[in-house]
Amino acid sequence: MNFRLSDEQREMSETVRRFARARGDSGARRVAFESETGHDAAFWRELMALGVGGVVLPERHGGLGLKLIDLALVAEALGYAAAPGPFLGHVLAGLAIDLCGDAAQKQRWLPALAAGEAIAAIAIAEAGDRCRPEASQIGVRNGALTGEKRDALFPELADVIVVATADGFALVEKGAAGMTFTPRDGADRTRRLSHIAFARTPAELMPTRAEAAIGDAALVLLAADAFGGASRCLDMAVEYAKTREQFGRPIGAFQGVKHQLANMAVDVEPARGLFWYAAYVFDAAPEERARMAAAAKAHIADVYMQAARLMIEIHGGVGYTWDHDAQIYFKRALFDFAYLGTPSRHRDRQAALAGWSARAHA
Amino acid sequence: MNLDLGPEYAAFRAHVADFLARHWPPAPGADPAQAAAAFRREAVEAGFLYRSVPRIYGGGEQAPDPARARIIREEFARAGAPRELEGPGVSMLVPTLLARGADWQKERFIPKTLSGEIIWCQGYSEPGAGSDLASLRTKAVLEGDEWVITGQKVWTTLAHLAHYMFILVRTEPDAPKHEGLSYLLLDMKQPGVTVRPLKQMTGGREFNEVFLDGARTPAHWIVGKRGEGWAVSRTTLKHERDAIGSSARTEDMFAKLVQLARSVEIDGAPAIERADIRQALARIEGYVLAQRYSSFRAQSMSNAGEEPGLIGALNKLNGAEIGHRIAALAQELIGDDGLSMPPLGRKGGARGHEKWVNQIMGSLGVAIAGGSSNIQRNVIAERALGLPRGHGDGA
Ligand SMILES: Cc1cc2nc3c(=O)[nH]c(=O)nc-3n(C[C@H](O)[C@H](O)[C@H](O)COP(=O)(O)OP(=O)(O)OC[C@H]3O[C@@H](n4cnc5c(N)ncnc54)[C@H](O)[C@@H]3O)c2cc1C
Numbered sequence: 001m002n003f004r005l006s007d008e009q010r011e012m013s014e015t016v017r018r019f020a021r022a023r024g025d026s027g028a029r030r031v032a033f034e035s036e037t038g039h040d041a042a043f044w045r046e047l048m049a050l051g052v053g054g055v056v057l058p059e060r061h062g063g064l065g066l067k068l069i070d071l072a073l074v075a076e077a078l079g080y081a082a083a084p085g086p087f088l089g090h091v092l093a094g095l096a097i098d099l100c101g102d103a104a105q106k107q108r109w110l111p112a113l114a115a116g117e118a119i120a121a122i123a124i125a126e127a128g129d130r131c132r133p134e135a136s137q138i139g140v141r142n143g144a145l146t147g148e149k150r151d152a153l154f155p156e157l158a159d160v161i162v163v164a165t166a167d168g169f170a171l172v173e174k175g176a177a178g179m180t181f182t183p184r185d186g187a188d189r190t191r192r193l194s195h196i197a198f199a200r201t202p203a204e205l206m207p208t209r210a211e212a213a214i215g216d217a218a219l220v221l222l223a224a225d226a227f228g229g230a231s232r233c234l235d236m237a238v239e240y241a242k243t244r245e246q247f248g249r250p251i252g253a254f255q256g257v258k259h260q261l262a263n264m265a266v267d268v269e270p271a272r273g274l275f276w277y278a279a280y281v282f283d284a285a286p287e288e289r290a291r292m293a294a295a296a297k298a299h300i301a302d303v304y305m306q307a308a309r310l311m312i313e314i315h316g317g318v319g320y321t322w323d324h325d326a327q328i329y330f331k332r333a334l335f336d337f338a339y340l341g342t343p344s345r346h347r348d349r350q351a352a353l354a355g356w357s358a359r360a361h362a
Numbered sequence: 363m364n365l366d367l368g369p370e371y372a373a374f375r376a377h378v379a380d381f382l383a384r385h386w387p388p389a390p391g392a393d394p395a396q397a398a399a400a401f402r403r404e405a406v407e408a409g410f411l412y413r414s415v416p417r418i419y420g421g422g423e424q425a426p427d428p429a430r431a432r433i434i435r436e437e438f439a440r441a442g443a444p445r446e447l448e449g450p451g452v453s454m455l456v457p458t459l460l461a462r463g464a465d466w467q468k469e470r471f472i473p474k475t476l477s478g479e480i481i482w483c484q485g486y487s488e489p490g491a492g493s494d495l496a497s498l499r500t501k502a503v504l505e506g507d508e509w510v511i512t513g514q515k516v517w518t519t520l521a522h523l524a525h526y527m528f529i530l531v532r533t534e535p536d537a538p539k540h541e542g543l544s545y546l547l548l549d550m551k552q553p554g555v556t557v558r559p560l561k562q563m564t565g566g567r568e569f570n571e572v573f574l575d576g577a578r579t580p581a582h583w584i585v586g587k588r589g590e591g592w593a594v595s596r597t598t599l600k601h602e603r604d605a606i607g608s609s610a611r612t613e614d615m616f617a618k619l620v621q622l623a624r625s626v627e628i629d630g631a632p633a634i635e636r637a638d639i640r641q642a643l644a645r646i647e648g649y650v651l652a653q654r655y656s657s658f659r660a661q662s663m664s665n666a667g668e669e670p671g672l673i674g675a676l677n678k679l680n681g682a683e684i685g686h687r688i689a690a691l692a693q694e695l696i697g698d699d700g701l702s703m704p705p706l707g708r709k710g711g712a713r714g715h716e717k718w719v720n721q722i723m724g725s726l727g728v729a730i731a732g733g734s735s736n737i738q739r740n741v742i743a744e745r746a747l748g749l750p751r752g753h754g755d756g757a
Contacts, residue, residue: 002363002364002365002662002665002666003363003365003655003658003659003661003662004363004659004662004663004666004668005363006363009363069363238747238748238749241749242748242749242750249750250749250750252743252749252750253749253750253752255740255752257749258739258740258743258744258749258752259736259739259740259743261742261743261747261749262679262738262739262740262742262743262747263739265672265676265742265746265747266676266679266680266683266742269656269671269672269673269676270649270652270653270656270673270676270680271652271656272652272656272659272673273651273652273653273654273655273656273657273658273659274648274651274652274655274656276363276655276659277651277655277658280363280365284364284365285365292651295644295647295648295651298644298645298648299645299648299649299651299652302645302648344641347640347641347644347645347648348637348640348641348644350644350647351640351641351643351644354620354647356620356623356624356634356640356643357624357632357634357635358624358632358634358635
């Protein structure tokens with residue numbers, strides 16, 4: 001048994017972590033948060049130059065040919081930095097094309113997505129709490145797509161949008177006819193969302209079906225982002241408690257504060273093993289994939305939310321200001337909590353997938 | 363990264379099951395205690411028990427592997443076969459001797475402790491020294507080639523059955539608090555030792571007061587050097603905390619909780635089919651899974667000579683907190699069976715769901731023994747997170 005990172009795995013995620021942290025802390029996060037579009041093209045270009053666009057894509061299409069765990073470690077690093085941009089949609093769309101597309105579709109899109117020459121988005125959710133790709137109801141008729149998707153990440157930027165439909169994933173290209181975007185006034189301004197209405201929009205179905213896998217990959221990456229964010233909240237709160245002084249001492253010398261931070265550590269740190277495992281079984285043990293993805297998303301999104309709340313409390317008044325980045329982490333936590341289904345929704349699935357019923361025998 | 367949940371482990375499981383089929387249960391009419399002891403010897407020989415202890419000291423001597431350990435636990439439980447003995451000797455003294463003991467101490471004490479021939483108790487806490495353990499006052503004075511020990515210990519689990527005690531005593535009265543202690547081994551069966559049982563909230567009488575009035579032990583029955591008792595006791599304490607906070611323990615408990623939810627009804631419907639109960643179970647399972655895979659990670663890293671970091675300091679508090687959560691849900695599930703006091707003892711004891719009242723109480727023992735949860739929080743904050751040290755935080 002070996003459940004540790006190899007040197008290469010560590011190197012890749014450390015590189016992304018250093019880059020995203022340095023750029024995020026020196027302004028990229030804040031600038032994107034305050035900007036019109038939420039997208040920082042220079043940051044994105046440099047991120048793509050690190051190979052992040054093609055982590056799980058095959059080498060013959062310009063990717064790195066790695067596993068979901070490697071991509072999850074990148075998501076963790078970006079979550080730690082609260083890095084802005086279309087990462088999540090871009091990599092999920094790429095994975096969907098790789099798993100579902102025909103040779104021509106892959107050839108057309110994967111090298112460009114891996115290199116960051118094109119941006120991709122994915123549209124999963126629909127009204128009525130349909131937050132799993134396999135629950136999609138909109139369909140493609142004679143090469144045309146009609147209906148509405150909700151809360152796609154940065155679809156306006158995308159050269160190609162992968163749309164979950166009742167007939168599998170479909171590809172819609174930038175500027176396609178009959179497509180309108182309605183931006184949500186989102187709380188997390190590092191990850192902008194828009195609803196998309198399609199009216200007889202030209203769309204190309206991909207032949208292979210893998211909606212559930214893509215839905216699970218999304219949950220794993222959200223859990224990884226949430227872990228990164230939660231561990232940053234812990235670090236920020238600890239750091240602040242060491243430097244802020246009241247009553248002539250650092251507030252971290254007060255036992256009440258110490259115990260709050262120790263409790264935060266006990267909630268946050270073990271969650272690392274859970275998102276690692278959920279990512280690991282995605283490739284290594286597919287029969288556990290759905291359940292572990294649900295458990296990881298539910299658990300870690302909750303942990304992040306609590307950590308963000310406590311981190312702000314420990315910062316006092318300054319933590320409650322718009323100008324401090326604490327609020328950006330809080331809003332990332334809101335996003336990870338609610339995006340593609342709240343924790344309780346995934347706990348329902350976790351329970352069902354475990355076969356918890358009166359009849360089954362453990 | 364490779365958890366190898368594939369063929370190698372399936373083969374290992376088959377190997378364990380095959381061993382069990384051949385060795386357990388014993389032939390009808392065999393003496394149960396002798397049969398269990400004989401079985402354990404075979405199981406150690408096969409490398410299934412005491413895997414971290416070298417063979418020369420009566421262990422199974424295997425590379426650490428939580429996945430294999432889990433398979434062994436599962437298969438042994440399924441077969442109802444005896445597992446490793448528990449108690450302070452196996453879980454605390456043996457690791458301490460392995461790390462800090464003299465060779466003669468290892469040879470003399472470890473094999474018989476593992477086989478259950480020697481029972482130990484842990485003599486740390488005193489009436490005036492609990493969380494603030496280093497303030498303990500029981501003293502030992504060297505007279506000729508013997509230590510003479512005077513004082514009192516309390517909450518001493520198993521003292522009424524133990525052959526020996528590992529005891530923390532003050533030998534250097536003029537040294538600073540932490541530097542004046544030594545770690546001795548003591549024969550309990552002597553005139554200077556009086557054990558008085560104390561009744562626990564569970565009704566059991568597992569812990570005791572121990573009065574030491576000129577009790578004697580040979581000068582070389584010391585682990586580490588004079589004045590090193592605090593450091594040696596930290597070795598033990600880490601093992602105690604890891605044992606208390608082990609994910610195997612919480613996993614077993616959680617599996618039983620799911621089983622409980624399957625078997626009870628609320629308003630005429632199986633509890634496990636109610637949305638609120640499923641949510642509550644799934645929420646606890648999140649913590650259980652997180653603890654489990656973090657322990658896989660930590661184990662893999664220390665196998666590779668890497669330092670797993672923060673997680674090492676969290677085990678005990680994490681396990682205690684999960685125990686509280688399990689207790690709260692168990693109370694909901696057992697309903698008015700929670701009005702009952704469960705009869706004592708594993709066999710012939712509680713038959714119904716009131717046996718969960720033992721866990722509901724026992725989870726508090728877990729939170730207190732081996733360093734209370736607040737002391738754990740102090741340790742995590744100061745040692746692991748690097749916050750300023752406070753006065754008397756027991757960290
Ligand atoms: C089931 C059980 C078995 C035991 N078995 C043994 C045994 O075999 N051998 C042995 O030596 N001991 C044993 N103990 C004793 C155990 O180690 C002590 O009870 C424990 O260390 C706490 O000490 P105390 O009881 O004196 O409580 P106290 O130290 O008086 O603590 C009381 C409360 O104050 C809190 N507190 C104390 N100091 C601080 C601080 N600095 N900051 C914040 N909060 C603080 C504690 O968290 C606790 O909630 C056992 C205890 C139990 C419950």
